[in-house]
Amino acid sequence: MTDETQKMVQESTEDLLKQLGVSGTVSVDTDETGAFRVHIETEETGLLIGFHGRTLESFQIILGILVSKKLGTWVRVYVNVGDYREKREEALMIMAQRAADRALAMGRPVELAHLSPSERRIIHLTLSGDERVATESQGEGNDRVLVITPK
Numbered sequence: 001m002t003d004e005t006q007k008m009v010q011e012s013t014e015d016l017l018k019q020l021g022v023s024g025t026v027s028v029d030t031d032e033t034g035a036f037r038v039h040i041e042t043e044e045t046g047l048l049i050g051f052h053g054r055t056l057e058s059f060q061i062i063l064g065i066l067v068s069k070k071l072g073t074w075v076r077v078y079v080n081v082g083d084y085r086e087k088r089e090e091a092l093m094i095m096a097q098r099a100a101d102r103a104l105a106m107g108r109p110v111e112l113a114h115l116s117p118s119e120r121r122i123i124h125l126t127l128s129g130d131e132r133v134a135t136e137s138q139g140e141g142n143d144r145v146l147v148i149t150p151k
């Protein structure tokens with residue numbers, strides 16, 4: 001992607017923040033897959049992140065749609081506020097390990113509910129190397145849960 005395209009993504013992000021009444025600084029990079037990595041530094045992190053990152057996910061979806069429409073082709077856009085994503089991923093990895101340990105100790109499946117698709121994916125990946133347990137997502141929509149079962 002060109003510097004011009006990165007600049008457009010940055011300006012789109014800044015415009016969206018302005019419309020939300022949030023001030024902050026925006027930087028944009030691209031990763032090895034060509035996806036845009038948007039990093040926002042702001043005093044209003046809680047407002048942008050929302051409960052369990054739901055507002056951040058919505059912001060990311062809207063920004064992705066705006067950028068894709070301007071480019072005329074679909075592109076992935078990942079948005080991070082402060083170091084929220086890194087901290088959340090670390091917390092999910094710990095949660096996954098504790099749930100696996102609990103499932104093994106009790107000898108029965110453990111359910112983790114109220115996770116977004118990306119959060120479920122992190123847990124699946126975290127436990128994929130653990131030969132002692134299996135993970136599976138069950139249910140539909142908001143009722144979808146991740147089940148960790150001892151093998």
